[in-house]
Amino acid sequence: MDYRRSYVKDIFSLAPGSEVDAYGWVKTRRDSKGVSFVQLSDGSCFQDLQVVLEAGAFPEETVKQLTTGTSVRFRGEVVESPAAGQAVELKATQLEIYGIADATTYPLQKKGATMEFLREISHLRVRGNTFGAVFRVRSEAAYAVHKFFHERGFRWIHTPIITASDCEGAGAMFAVSTSLEATGHGDDAQWKLKSADPTQDFFGKPAFLTVSGQLEAETMALGLTNVYTFGPTFRAENSNTARHLAEFWMIEPEMAFCSLEGDMKLAEEFLRYVIQHLLDHCGPDLEFFNQRIEPELLKTLEHVATSSFEHMTYTEAVEALAASGEKFEFPCHWGADLQAEHERWLTEVKVGRPVILTDYPKEIKAFYMRLNEDGKTVRAMDVLAPRIGEIIGGSQREERLDILEDRIEEFGLPKEAYWWYLDLRRFGSVPHAGFGLGFERLLMYVTGMKNIRDVIPYHRTPGSAEF
Ligand code: 4AD
Ligand code: MG
Numbered sequence: 433m434d435y436r437r438s439y440v441k442d443i444f445s446l447a448p449g450s451e452v453d454a455y456g457w458v459k460t461r462r463d464s465k466g467v468s469f470v471q472l473s474d475g476s477c478f479q480d481l482q483v484v485l486e487a488g489a490f491p492e493e494t495v496k497q498l499t500t501g502t503s504v505r506f507r508g509e510v511v512e513s514p515a516a517g518q519a520v521e522l523k524a525t526q527l528e529i530y531g532i533a534d535a536t537t538y539p540l541q542k543k544g545a546t547m548e549f550l551r552e553i554s555h556l557r558v559r560g561n562t563f564g565a566v567f568r569v570r571s572e573a574a575y576a577v578h579k580f581f582h583e584r585g586f587r588w589i590h591t592p593i594i595t596a597s598d599c600e601g602a603g604a605m606f607a608v609s610t611s612l613e614a615t616g617h618g619d620d621a622q623w624k625l626k627s628a629d630p631t632q633d634f635f636g637k638p639a640f641l642t643v644s645g646q647l648e649a650e651t652m653a654l655g656l657t658n659v660y661t662f663g664p665t666f667r668a669e670n671s672n673t674a675r676h677l678a679e680f681w682m683i684e685p686e687m688a689f690c691s692l693e694g695d696m697k698l699a700e701e702f703l704r705y706v707i708q709h710l711l712d713h714c715g716p717d718l719e720f721f722n723q724r725i726e727p728e729l730l731k732t733l734e735h736v737a738t739s740s741f742e743h744m745t746y747t748e749a750v751e752a753l754a755a756s757g758e759k760f761e762f763p764c765h766w767g768a769d770l771q772a773e774h775e776r777w778l779t780e781v782k783v784g785r786p787v788i789l790t791d792y793p794k795e796i797k798a799f800y801m802r803l804n805e806d807g808k809t810v811r812a813m814d815v816l817a818p819r820i821g822e823i824i825g826g827s828q829r830e831e832r833l834d835i836l837e838d839r840i841e842e843f844g845l846p847k848e849a850y851w852w853y854l855d856l857r858r859f860g861s862v863p864h865a866g867f868g869l870g871f872e873r874l875l876m877y878v879t880g881m882k883n884i885r886d887v888i889p890y891h892r893t894p895g896s897a898e899f
Pocket of ligand 2: 814822824825
């Protein structure tokens with residue numbers, strides 16, 4: 433068996449009369465007057481291939497084994513389909529079953545299963561319509577990300593997953609240690625601490641899973657000029673919401689000789705490019721999301737792909753929120769972080785499309801953001817999207833050594849640990865800027881899926897690390 437055999441998606445473009453093998457899993461089987469119709473899927477496209485098993489073509493016991501989930505190869509002839517909704521179908525002449533799926537125990541057959549239930553069978557859900565579409569779109573979006581940056585001369589760089597520095601200074605990090613030993617299994621499992629002394633640990637000091645590749649990306653940008661990361665990041669914040677993961681993928685471009693204006697321009701171009709790419713290449717999948725998951729999805733995406741984003745300063749946003757007359761659960765005042773409800777009001781009610789907010793109070797943003805002349809705000813920008821809220825967080829970076837040192841101190845961070853980061857400001861410092869896009873937040877936006885756990889194959893959230 434060669435990997436270069438035909439996929440189901442290729443069969444749809446074969447001329448009637450072609451002989452072909454079709455591999456896949458049975459979605460459904462319907463018997464009618466001795467003829468059986470099998471909907472076959474291999475995940476290569478949204479549409480299933482209809483395979484017709486004519487009366488008497490195969491032993492009845494064999495046909496009965498073709499229940500939902502069974503893996504199979506059909507050989508047959510491509511014929512014009514009399515049924516609506518498909519140009520061709522396959523008239524089977526041979527059939528080989530690889531593995532049956534017992535109809536009494538196979539979990540993925542209930543119609544109308546909830547997202548919560550499907551999450552419990554994350555290892556099987558990809559075979560269904562919704563998750564097949566989600567993961568095809570995810571793959572295509574990742575390709576579009578690389579294509580976008582490659583076309584603009586950005587270099588893809590690989591920043592460490594294990595790090596000793598806390599980029600965001602928020603402290604929500606997972607420790608990486610060999611000082612802990614797991615004994616026992618399941619409910620009896622226990623940690624045994626071999627040594628409480630970090631100098632005795634694997635790295636000779638406390639180490640963590642990275643929350644962002646930004647600081648290392650900055651070092652690479654101050655040599656390669658335009659770079660980006662695309663990899664997993666980890667946050668141990670105990671946020672059990674529909675838009676937080678403990679392990680998520682982030683895309684972080686970083687540009688030397690670039691201000692916040694250039695950064696915002698890139699963010700906007702980037703989002704529009706990826707969305708347009710998906711509209712061009714994932715039509716049937718997006719059509720499905722539009723019909724079944726989020727009405728108006730296609731209209732929204734088409735609109736976003738072609739119109740510019742609204743720009744507003746944080747201060748203007750707070751004023752608009754205060755004047756809105758809305759009753760928010762969390763009152764909004766200058767200096768406070770915006771809550772999801774505020775972000776939704778701004779994007780959905782006030783503007784009706786993505787908004788870029790800039791110039792946040794320095795206290796609520798990370799230490800590395802460039803201080804404005806007013807001494808109160810920093811050159812930060814967040815892109816907020818309807819339904820999702822924050823989808824991108826970025827900034828122009830503080831390139832002035834003395835001010836950066838002050839900021840590190842203000843945040844109570846250990847200056848010694850950032851010696852290499854400060855070196856960038858000692859030797860050939862330049863204005864530079866970048867941002868981070870949460871890949872799963874983008875996927876929620878383009879698919880309309882309501883929970884971030886449903887756009888990543890295996891979600892990591894508080895209390896959940898199955899599979
Ligand atoms: O705003 P954040 O924390 O920014 C950074 O990490 C910067 N170092 C980025 C940079 O300037 N290079 O995170 C960036 C984005 C957010 O806007 C959000 O889309 C996503 O990452 N994100 C999460 N996605 C899923 N689950 C979480 N827990 C997330 N936290 C942030
Ligand atoms: Mg942020």
